[in-house]
Amino acid sequence: MENAFLQDWGITLMVFLPLVGALIMMAIPGSREEDHKLVAFVTSIVTAAVGFWLVIDFWNLGKSEWANLHYTVDKNWISVIDARYLVAVDGISIPLIALTLLVVPLVLIYSWNHIPNPGNPKAFLMLILVLHTGMLGSFVAQDLVLFFVFFEVVLLPMYFMIGVWGGDDRLYASIKFFLYTLFGSALMLVSFLALYWVTGSETFTMQGLAAGVETNDVKLGTQVLIFGGMFLGFGIKVPMFPFHTWLPDAHTQAPTQGSVILAAVLLKLGTYGFIRIAIQILPEAAIEWAPWIGLLAVIGIIYGALGCLAQTDMKRLIAFSSVAHMGYVMLGIATLTDFGMNAAIFGMVAHGLITGMLFFIAGSVKDRYHTLEIKRLGGLLVQAPKMGWILGFCVMASLGLPGLAGFWGEFPAILAAYQPNGNLPVGLFRVYMVIAAIGTVLAAGYLLWLLQRTAFGTPSEEFEDDPEIHDMVLTEWIAWVPLLVLIVLFGFVPNIIFDLTDGAVTGFADAITDAAAGK
């Protein structure tokens, strides 16, 4: 049974605590920088405490319960448009919530001595906390209007983080990020509203709409169009080829903390939306779209990898690799199978941990060398051996080495493509399978080449005796070790995540099978 307090307040408390922290910080003058760091950090820790209490309580419900929604809070919100404050969690959202709860405090620890220019930790940390609420809210919302609000709440803080604390080209990158994502959101909203009207269910709850689509026998053509709107909204966020061009700019220009959060959590809002909303509500349309999503996914895998090979900047390379990695996640989703969607969620978490780590490293390298230009780097293993080894480890994790977390997002997604669900064209998906498998070679190529050029060899003359270049510092250790440990842990004990997601995902996959059979 759920703990009674958590049942009533758990989710709400977890989601809004960061906002409370931000309000407190508002009252503290900006000059007291240390206080701000402390308040922000304590807030994130308290949030994590509540959140992990919820996660553990959820875990204790037992495997058979993980498929269902729990801790449901259902209140009237905006009754004019039938929008409800409906929040709940199940096995699909729990891993992503846990990831968010973990990453934000680590980012704040890292910020202790890594506040990017032009300073002003008060504003910077407040934005992170607002972001925190937005991300957690998106993963718990079960009402489309509520989801949309949280989804958009995420946008602004990230826009400011890139625009104010970003690199040289921050202006262009931030506006591009903002408008591009907003463009997708607008179309997504159109779809939400259309759903509301075509089903006539007078509700925005996801389950209500899913039932509405089924009972009202919404025409397939309409479903496909509505799915299209969601596809753009979520697809841009993921980002899927060819809507990815905002990502390398945003990532490259964002401050380290922004990049980490962007990679670790923000991109997952898109893939999560596909599973939670698009597929759940419109299974029949999902079957129609799946071959195309699969196609864009495998193009993304190869295209992203080739893009990486052409990069001259370490951070931009890592950013581009997200296009390829999210391609595997989307391929897993496109198969509409239980294994594929399990892999997708695993891939989201793994990518969050691994790419988050890579961005942390890139940030620390930049702090020391003041450049990320690959050809000027080299010999990191000589000058900062521990960081060099960690980079090597993360590179291995990122290229999908079995025994580390990345593998379980990648291999099962490839596997699932062999036999897709819902009468999808088998031959086509087997072609995707082989292309995706080829992508693993390219991934190894660009990542190891990066490792060779940055970590191996000897330092260039320019940096040979640079006193600023030193090995790891304490905040880096504290922020990174949990991520590294989890990468290994999930690699060898994948059932921690698979068990959580399996029940709920199997439900979705069965719905797809039924939809295909009913056609």
Add this chain to the structure above:
Amino acid sequence: MLSLLAAEGPSVPEVFDLVWLIPAIMASSFAFILFFAKRLKIQAHWIGIPAVTACFIFSLVIAANWIGYTHDVADSHSAESHSSDSKSEDGDHSDEEGVGASDESAAPFVNAEDVVVTQCGSDSHGDDHGDDHSDEGDHSDGEAFGAGETAMGADLELAVSEEGEEGHSSPCPVINEVTWFENGGSAAEGGSDIKIGTFVDGQSVMLLVVVTFISMLVHIYSTDYVNGDRRYTHYFAFLSLFTASMLFMVLSSSTIQLIVGWELVGVCSFALIGHWWEEKPNSDAALKAFLTNRVGDIGLLVGMIILYFAAGKTFSIATINEMAVSGEISQNTLLVAGLFLMGAVMSKSGQFVLHTWLPDAMAGPTPVSALIHAATMVVAGVYLIGRLYAVFFIGFGIDGGTLNAMALIGGITCAMAGLLAFVQNDIKKVLAYSTVSQLGYMVLALGVGAYTAAMFHLFTHAIFKACLFLGAGSVSHACHHSFDMKADMGGLRKYMPKTFWTFMIASGALAGMPPLAGFWSKDEILVGAGAFPGTGGNGTFTIPFIFGMAAAAMTAGYMTRVIWLTFFGDYRGDTTPHESGPRITTPLIILAIGSVFAGFLNVPKQLPLIGSKIGLTFEEWVEPAGVSTFPIIDHGKPSLGLAILATGFGMAAIVVVWQYYKKLYSIDRKATEYTSHWADKNGLLKAGHTMLVEKYYLDHLYTDTIAGGTKGPLARGTYWFNQNVLDGIVNTAGKSATVAGRFIYKYIDQGAIDGSVNGAGAGAASWGQALRRIQSGKVRSYASLMFGAAAMLAAVFIIAV
């Protein structure tokens, strides 16, 4: 259900339940060295050596138990088959196979005499998830595959065409598994249950012993060889991790576990090849090794995926094999899966066209070359074929065949690599090509159905090739860390007798000189090809046989060349060579002794004096005969004529090469341009020589054309497309929105809607302004605008649809 029967039969030694400790010990050793060795100021080898020695001893215990178990099972079988009554008493087996217990027509591959095939438990086939699964649940305790603690399911009276020798009966593999994760619910609910565990059978036990043995000797050797190295601790940490990964892979009970181990050994290989990563050639070699293997891994992943679905959503090695044997998986599927898996074999085990990384891998420290790139990791491909032998044997139609992809690849590899070994001046590269060639032999053997011969050759090769590599290391230790035979060696037999004699013995073993180890194993392979009159076997594989014979002669030839250049003639280096210390020579001596005697483990039964007593013991221990997880294979008949012929070829090659070098170096003490003596005289010969020196131009193709083309034009072209086409569209959209905005502002609206709304990137106002605008309430109008627009669009949409 099955666990209810099995009332009789010998019990499985309980120690098999603990075999997982072996990789676990090595993994702990790795973690301990990595995290604590330096902090506690313990020299890394004081952790690594005790760990690996403990593993070796434990492996011996496992091996002894396995041998005992094999004998028990064989005894109980012969007892059973003689009194068929004892069998019918437990004839009321409740599973479906039990019904056909004494029915000759119950199973395929039925032919002649009286061999008992043991059903190793088959109710776990993925396609019939019955209720009887529920009681198996998440068992984590010891049981032979599907048949409970005491192994042995129902026995089928089966008839097998078994010519020549008497067949023996082997125990089923002993499998201990736990659920790793489930997918689509548990197996009982129609999902798939993905397991991890240990798989003890002859093949894995043999590898356990080989890996821990060689690893132990390499550990000891390394304490001297890499003494004072810049990364001594890391070196030993990775040795431990490699050993752990290799053992983890060897003990895999599921194909997915095998993939994990397979890749982990690859990473250790990467890290150790690039051990001295300050120099670019080393890191290049490491990258090349990893990437080439990744290419093969495409095949591994796809092949395993095909088998996963073919076997009804299971990764279980035993189930896949059993379904392949019983014909539940079609031959076409097996063939396709087998071909994909061959890709992985070709890269890992250095088969021709994907072998190019292996010679480059010699950039790593020499003990690593001995352990990883000669004795153990590179045989992973051979191991994989053996592990899924039913898949390959039936898929490639080896039974009764004349040629198939595997035998051909193996044959080409052993000959092509043998040729390349002749033109290397670096002693380690000769040995590397020799390794490629010998791996080709093993694959050839598997391709002609000579499973035991392949495993036996793997076994003997590990010993004598490790001896040769470690010997080469000892030589280079003496010659100022040079590996160049022509420039820095010669005449070393006088300076380092222990190294010389051990190297001689191991070379003799490699060259197949009787009665050294390689003679017996190589002879078995040539016999197994079945092309020599009177040898029989699974088919008549003439072309692989010819390649094999040619390679046998070449092996003797290039090893003679190595020995001449290194140990005979005059010393050509600048320093004074010296014999290595005891930590180097002791492993050499142990391995040399092994190179002499290992072959006697599997001499033919027909051999006078000892044959009847110790003949074919290796086969009894290792080959899983008469079990349902292994295909029924034929054994060739040993032929004295063939042995004499092959040895004669080798001898002839030795004499020719010996005379050639003796003459050459009597003319010119520093003959480095020896080619001028013969190759220039004939255009064709010269072209051939150039071809060999250029390694068939494969490196040019891979590095320059494929990798260079991908990294260069293809990647740059893609990125250009990204920046100019895709991003161009986005920027144009942004810019035109700005222009449109200005237009509306200027001509239509006086300021209610501002250009900044659409002020994308390019022409936008300064940051401060933008910020101020948003702060001054524009966000709200922005949001309302968006909501309004969305609502309108939705309305249009609804009407339109």
